[in-house]
Amino acid sequence: MYNSNDIQNIIPHRYPFLLVDTIEEIIDETCIIGKKNVTANEMHFMGHFPQKHVMPGVLIVEALAQTGAVLLLSKEENKGKIAVLAGVNKMRFKRQVIPGDTLTLKVELTRMKAGIGFASATALVGDEVAAKGEIMFAIDK
Template sequence: MLLNSNQIQQIIPHRFPMLLVDQIFELEPGVSATGLKNVTANEPFFQGHFPQEHVMPGVLIIEALAQVGAVALLSLEENKGKIAYFGGIKSAKFKRKVIPGDTLTLKTEIIKSRGSVGVGSATAYVGDEIAATAELTFAIG
């Protein structure tokens, strides 16, 4: 493990219940990051999504991927202490349900960067199966 949740919170501003990354195990600042989210039945969103069948909301999977991308971008010395905001989401696709007991592997690679704007190619996996993919645009402020 490269970064635990306490260390992640030193890089990005997210806190419970919005911190959706438990650890970062690969990091190349400004280029890419890979992290994990252990999905448990204790997640607050499962109270309403859905009480009869717990399924992690797709938008939260995308948020978790964005947080991993934010760790990659905000790990650069010139970005320390800043915030990475969503600038856009393109081509989001959801391939499988994510349920309690799953471990999400979250990979985001920065594929374009100009000034304070970056674009990341993001993929979430459960085991070897793709759970979600998207292209994420970030604005650093």
């Protein structure tokens, strides 16, 4: 549905901090599915950890947040705005993410109130949950 060039036209993130590669599907303007291909040449693997690469959990959360931001900012009323991560709740990490993995990033918007969005977020590797929790966004003008 969207490639990396399309994504960069919606959200302001750029390499090395653009953490979603493609958007596969948007369902009913409330659910989005993206992909992140994890590779060994990413900057964070130089120090996390040099002897055993593990993607930092905070970057998995950021990848989910960027995917959710694409959902919010692709709506006509939000074009040209910025979505910022406003909160994380009940986030649990169930599986390590390593180079060679493809993260499927699923974000379901549960409610919007006064420019604040609440979403359920899940990162999967294959059928295995890597991370799951709730994220909150604020739409910044």
